[in-house]
Amino acid sequence: xxxxxxxxxNDREYRKLLLALTLDTQRLELLIAITDDRNLQDQLxxxxxxDLKAEDITPLxxxxxxxxxxxRATLEELAAQTPALQAGEPAVVTVLNAxxxxxxxxxxxxxxxxxFFFSLQWTREALRKFTFPIVLWLPDAVATRLAQxxxxxxxxxxxxxxxxxxxxxxxxxxxxxxxxxxxxxxxPQKSPIAIADLQQQVAQLEQTAPESPLLITLYNNLxxxxxxxxxxxxxxxxxxxxLTLAKTKNDRxxxxxxxxxxxxxxxxxxxxxxxxxxxQQALEKYRExxxxxxxxxxxxxxxxxxxxxxxxxxxxxxxxxxxxxAREIxxxxxxxNSLGxxxxxxxxxxxxxxxxxxxxxxxxxAREIxxxxxxxxSLFNLGNALVKLGQAQQAISNYETAKAIFEEIGQPFNxxxxxxxxxxxNN
Numbered sequence: 084x085x086x087x088x089x090x091x092x093n094d095r096e097y098r099k100l101l102l103a104l105t106l107d108t109q110r111l112e113l114l115i116a117i118t119d120d121r122n123l124q125d126q127l128x129x130x131x132x133x134d135l136k137a138e139d140i141t142p143l144x145x146x147x148x149x150x151x152x153x154x155r156a157t158l159e160e161l162a163a164q165t166p167a168l169q170a171g172e173p174a175v176v177t178v179l180n181a182x183x184x185x186x187x188x189x190x191x192x193x194x195x196x197x198x199f200f201f202s203l204q205w206t207r208e209a210l211r212k213f214t215f216p217i218v219l220w221l222p223d224a225v226a227t228r229l230a231q232x233x234x235x236x237x238x239x240x241x242x243x244x245x246x247x248x249x250x251x252x253x254x255x256x257x258x259x260x261x262x263x264x265x266x267x268x269x270x271p272q273k274s275p276i277a278i279a280d281l282q283q284q285v286a287q288l289e290q291t292a293p294e295s296p297l298l299i300t301l302y303n304n305l306x307x308x309x310x311x312x313x314x315x316x317x318x319x320x321x322x323x324x325x326l327t328l329a330k331t332k333n334d335r336x337x338x339x340x341x342x343x344x345x346x347x348x349x350x351x352x353x354x355x356x357x358x359x360x361x362x363q364q365a366l367e368k369y370r371e372x373x374x375x376x377x378x379x380x381x382x383x384x385x386x387x388x389x390x391x392x393x394x395x396x397x398x399x400x401x402x403x404x405x406x407x408x409a410r411e412i413x414x415x416x417x418x419x420n421s422l423g424x425x426x427x428x429x430x431x432x433x434x435x436x437x438x439x440x441x442x443x444x445x446x447x448x449a450r451e452i453x454x455x456x457x458x459x460x461s462l463f464n465l466g467n468a469l470v471k472l473g474q475a476q477q478a479i480s481n482y483e484t485a486k487a488i489f490e491e492i493g494q495p496f497n498x499x500x501x502x503x504x505x506x507x508x509n510n
Contacts, residue, residue: 086126093123093246100244101131104216108140108173112216112241117226120248124220127246128177141167141174149357152184152199154219155209162213174215182222183354196225200232216241278312281305299329299337306344310351319348336377339368343381350384355391362388379408379417386424390431398428419448419457426464435468442468459488463501475508482508 089097103114118124132142145161147154161176162168184195193201210217221229223245230237285301292298306321322344329337346361362385369377386401402424409417426441442465449457466481486501 086130090247093127096244096246097127097130099242100127100218101134103242103244104131104135104175104218105138105140108175108216109171109214110216111211111213113210113239114216114218115226115240115243116218116220116246117223117243118220118246118248119222120246123246123248128220131175132177135175139173141172143168143174143176145176145178146180147178147184147199149184149195152181152195153202154178154199154217155202158210158213158217168215171214175218176215177218177220179220181219182225183352184225196228197232200229203229203233203236278305278308281308294328294331296328296332296334296337299325299332299334299341302328303337303340303344306348310344310348313351315348315352319345319352322348335368335372336374339365339372339374339377339381342368343377343384346384346388350388350391355388358388359385359392375408375412376414376417379405379412379414382408383417383420383424386428390424390428393431395428395432399425399432402428415448415452416454419445419452419454422448423457423461423464426461426468430464430468430471433471435471438468439465439472455488455492456494459485459492459494459497462488463497463504466501466504470504470508479505479508 086097100114100116103112106112116124116127118127128144135142143161143165145157147157157178158176165174167174181199184199226243281301281304285298285305288295288298288301302321302325306318306325309315309321310318322341326338326341326345329335329341342361342365346358346365349355349358349361362381366378366381366385369381382401382405386398386405389395389398389401402421406418406421406425409415409421422441422445426438426445429435429438429441442461446458446461446465448454449461462481462485466478466485469475469478469481482501482504486498486505489495489498489501
């Protein structure tokens with residue numbers, strides 16, 4: 084059965100998809116499912132997998148390897164490891180994470196997406212040996228590029244099923260945590276005017292002195308400016324230019340900054356695992372340089388990426404190291420940020436009393452240094468932890484104070500989180 088409360092359009096698409104999956108489960112059928120809503124995607128996959136099991140059809144999942152994004156290789160590996168496929172039993176394979184492949188070239192001649200599209204264009208005959216339906220999930224933008232860059236493969240599809248985002252009331256949980264921001268300790272985001280100025284400086288220097296070390300700084304600055312405008316593709320390309328030139332010029336500081344920026348860009352694109360590799364390289368560079376501030380900021384990034392990966396004990400270790408350095412160098416803002424990150428990591432582990440202790444320390448420093456956002460965020464997270472411990476009235480007081488501060492400083496998104504939490508408690 085489809086998930087409850089689906090819109091009529093999504094319900095119709097779901098029923099069409101399920102019918103396509105169950106018509107003939109022992110013949111190759113390529114089905115494209117499209118949505119930009121990851122939560123909806125997860126619900127739909129879980130729903131049709133349950134329906135398939137009820138029909139004695141084995142549902143299987145496969146993930147593309149970003150280092151070798153080949154549908155054929157992924158299916159061959161799955162078949163080699165799955166007795167049901169080897170025995171020819173009825174099965175359906177769902178292929179995930181094609182939408183997470185990077186469209187930006189990092190070091191290689193082709194981006195991960197380009198490699199994937201290229202492999203699809205020439206894989207038609209190779210897939211015929213697989214005798215089961217395949218559901219390839221894609222965001223809309225990636226589906227559009229696939230149709231353009233692998234037209235032969237696209238024409239071979241057996242069906243396309245498009246699902247639109249469902250309106251929902253978020254629950255109080257991880258998605259409502261007021262996370263310490265990745266760039267909280269760094270320079271403020273650049274405005275569009277600053278982007279134009281930086282673009283002009285870069286263009287002039289590339290023309291007159293393309294090997295100038297100053298370009299390393301400008302590439303990093305411009306990439307950070309694009310990141311501030313959520314243009315991560317442009318940002319990643321510029322960070323890669325900065326890294327390449329920094330290596331050529333043996334500029335270890337510029338190299339460390341570019342590596343950390345590449346990690347930030349990948350983390351912002353939902354690629355924390357790949358980001359970890361760049362952060363580790365950046366950390367090594369900062370330690371070689373003896374740059375304690377750079378080391379602390381990179382430990383913060385490693386902790387946040389570990390949080391994203393669900394590796395909370397590892398995240399706590401990174402945040403503790405960050406906290407120790409922040410205290411050593413007298414960075415009160417960095418100390419507050421580390422305390423907030425530690426509180427959230429303990430919350431995610433379910434150790435709410437420990438989380439409360441760190442949130443309270445975060446709150447005290449935020450008030451001391453006049454950080455109104457940090458004050459509101461710490462109050463909000465205190466409210467979340469108190470709810471988990473059954474202290475609803477105290478939580479409501481924290482939420483209301485946090486909401487007032489968020490509105491005062493013009494943070495409507497965070498104020499909306501407070502509203503959601505308050506409605507949840509009042510109901």
